[in-house]
Amino acid sequence: MAPRPTSTAGPSTKERILAAALDLFSQRGYTAVSVRDLARAVGIKESSLYNHFSSKEEILTTIYANFRAGLQSSLPPVAALDRLLEKYDPETFLQQGFQLFQQNVSNPAIMQAWRIVHMEQYRDPVAQEILLTEIYGRTVSFLEEVFRRLIAAGRVRPFDPQLLAVEYQYPVFALMTEYAIRLTDEQGLAEVEQRVQAHIAFFISLVRS
Amino acid sequence: MAPRPTSTAGPSTKERILAAALDLFSQRGYTAVSVRDLARAVGIKESSLYNHFSSKEEILTTIYANFRAGLQSSLPPVAALDRLLEKYDPETFLQQGFQLFQQNVSNPAIMQAWRIVHMEQYRDPVAQEILLTEIYGRTVSFLEEVFRRLIAAGRVRPFDPQLLAVEYQYPVFALMTEYAIRLTDEQGLAEVEQRVQAHIAFFISLVRS
DNA sequence: GTCTATACAGTGATAGAC
């Protein structure tokens, strides 16, 4: 079959393979899922799968790449910070961290990729780098800049901006991980969301000047 | 060979298998390590390994059990709390959380088991339970009781004790995980330790009354 | 308790017909 033959076509085979891989890898881990499992889930033969990816590893690499791309777009550019900080008071601005949290955890593909990266982090240097650099590093750098400006504007007490960034963000990450574990747990989301809210409120009440 | 034949005997074969399993599982993950790999690392044949464990899974179960047992002994009993809180001021007491951190991260077997449990948490309900109940749940309950008493004694501002427990502990866990990723990184320990210290100092300065 | 030998299902991947 030619790729995407009609205008009403659903997802391409390649996309269906990636969806199945997200699903299975996030449940069992990369190593425990075989190419046969993947092919069966998609409804094609193993050999057909190799028409879309040259190896099992390349599927994982593609998942990483998509996850990275999604992360890039989730933080506003630093250039836009001044305008945003003028527009919103610190509470409102930091509360938007909660909306970012909600936005991420309610996107199944993101949470599946999050699980996969966390599972593979110890054995796969690429996963490790995504986690340490792209997620932890990037977010903390961004927030550090936010706090630097909030302190300069006299809206936050003069603590070390990097310390503030870590104190604000690490509990959020920990709660995202806790939510990722409970993905199948219906009431998990509401409870975790409420705890993120509590954290943000507590944090703001302590550091505002 | 009879078990532990002489008084100068080193570790038993069973212990050597467990050590090799901690090593390999923590690096590559349970699924990616084969019984052949384990036997080779110990220096015996696969078939000999089955004289000590009835299955590969039983090795993992034993690692979990040992990890659990180690955790049980790492928190003081609640019964001893009043005496400890009388003896130490809040700063000193909470600083001891740092010593617990140091004690854990400097024990390779604990950090290897920590890695394994984190790797397997998404696919293995037992790992999940250890993490959510034994580690997160137990520690937070303990600290909740600590803060309840510190508040009652007028030494800490009257926030929700459970919120305080989470705010104190989650960054510590996040930093332990970050340290676990960098296990092989020589300078990682010093940097992470310093950040744990900074977190504790920051936290105490904000909540003390 | 360790070994050799073996069973046998599952693994990632390829060749070549359609």
Next chain:
DNA sequence: GTCTATCACTGTATAGAC
């Protein structure tokens, strides 16, 4: 782009000699 067929290899586990 999918299929059938097949490959060499690795997976966990067992039987039985020493």
